[in-house]
Amino acid sequence: MVLPALTYRMLTTVDLRLLWKFSYNFGFKGMLSVQRFKKRLKEGKVFPPFLYVSIINSCNLRCQGCWVDVAAPEAIIKLDEWNRLVNSAKEHGNSFFGILGGEPFMHPDLIKMLEAHPDCYFQIFTNGQFITDKVAADLRRVGNATVLISVEGSEIVSDERRGRKQVLNKTLKGIEACVRHRLITGVATSICQSNFDDLVQDEWIDELIGRGVHYAWFHTYRAVGPDAKPELALTPEQVVAVRRFGVDTRNRKPIGFIDAYWDDKGQALCPATTGISHHISPWGDIEPCPIIQFANETISDNDGDIYKTMTESTLLQDFRTTSAGATQGCIVLERPDLLKEIVERNDCRDTTARNQAMPELEAMSPRNSQHNPGEEIPEKHWLYRFAKKNWFFGFGAYT
Numbered sequence: 001m002v003l004p005a006l007t008y009r010m011l012t013t014v015d016l017r018l019l020w021k022f023s024y025n026f027g028f029k030g031m032l033s034v035q036r037f038k039k040r041l042k043e044g045k046v047f048p049p050f051l052y053v054s055i056i057n058s059c060n061l062r063c064q065g066c067w068v069d070v071a072a073p074e075a076i077i078k079l080d081e082w083n084r085l086v087n088s089a090k091e092h093g094n095s096f097f098g099i100l101g102g103e104p105f106m107h108p109d110l111i112k113m114l115e116a117h118p119d120c121y122f123q124i125f126t127n128g129q130f131i132t133d134k135v136a137a138d139l140r141r142v143g144n145a146t147v148l149i150s151v152e153g154s155e156i157v158s159d160e161r162r163g164r165k166q167v168l169n170k171t172l173k174g175i176e177a178c179v180r181h182r183l184i185t186g187v188a189t190s191i192c193q194s195n196f197d198d199l200v201q202d203e204w205i206d207e208l209i210g211r212g213v214h215y216a217w218f219h220t221y222r223a224v225g226p227d228a229k230p231e232l233a234l235t236p237e238q239v240v241a242v243r244r245f246g247v248d249t250r251n252r253k254p255i256g257f258i259d260a261y262w263d264d265k266g267q268a269l270c271p272a273t274t275g276i277s278h279h280i281s282p283w284g285d286i287e288p289c290p291i292i293q294f295a296n297e298t299i300s301d302n303d304g305d306i307y308k309t310m311t312e313s314t315l316l317q318d319f320r321t322t323s324a325g326a327t328q329g330c331i332v333l334e335r336p337d338l339l340k341e342i343v344e345r346n347d348c349r350d351t352t353a354r355n356q357a358m359p360e361l362e363a364m365s366p367r368n369s370q371h372n373p374g375e376e377i378p379e380k381h382w383l384y385r386f387a388k389k390n391w392f393f394g395f396g397a398y399t
Helices: 002-013 016-042 079-090 110-115 133-142 155-162 167-180 202-210 236-252 306-311 314-326 336-345 357-363 382-392
Strands: 050-054 096-100 121-126 145-150 185-191 215-220 256-258 277-280 285-287
Touching: 002 016, 002 236, 016 096, 016 121, 016 382, 050 079, 079 110, 079 306, 110 121, 110 133, 133 145, 133 167, 145 167, 155 167, 167 185, 215 236, 236 256, 285 306, 314 336, 336 357
Parallel strands: 050 096, 050 277, 096 121, 121 145, 145 185, 185 215, 215 256
Antiparallel strands: 277 285
């Protein structure tokens, strides 16, 4: 009865026009985009159906383990750059884009960015503290975006993890505004040592449901960046426990529960290695993923033809091939030495404002990621299993 209960929740708490936008722009058109992606794979061309764009580096928080230069001079993807990028991707069937930061709601043109592309769907990764009733009303009016608001634990843990005071209360107000304005509202959490016991629990999922949240996304903590805090990283046993909790929750609770690091059989994967997603920095650099801050190309290359630039990138090709040959997990965590070889082999430039990406990479020690052979936990829910197999991760990157 979980799926009917979730469907009922969505129909009774979300603006129906927004549900239609989600179903058509993300659901239907997203499936078509993946089909085009799979067809291109057979031709030896890799262009991600899902692009993630960090539109600004600035942020009001100072989170542990953050790899973004949030205190550096502000850099943004300008509105004309954004439109050229999205239009170029749309020419090849793309309709879904993830919007990251920094904090995206600090970008002065965020709403205009959404308005300019009513035929697309956007997922905004945010701390939620800038989502007032006016902002939520604007998001409802535009109608083609969902917010994914990060919550890192209790009031004490949130303040410690996010580097500011009263973080949880301010974030909860943002969630409340979204729910009040009938938006599709999600909550994301980087599961680490300081919040594992509190949040990998039914009680936390029940609280999210009670607050009107429609979906949750657990991702495991990545010990990277200038203040990596490796002591916060999960043990292999905890990573498996997070996976098991997610699979079970999808079958027991009327809330969407998202993950992006395992396929339908429970085998580990990296979205960047499969080629289903790559990342664009606030400076316009094209990177394999957000935590790999090295690049050779930008969105301005080839007169803004993002398809040509990505499909001809030797760096992206080398990364995908080398990573797939080394691990089904995260090459950054498991094999920083191999990532260094990729960077040096392709003569990449550091895309950080701090210009310390290589020293940080050299200082990393190999550690566990989502790849735990022999501990695979297959999807139980038929719909999620079918969707993963056909539209997300069943592309044979590791065969």
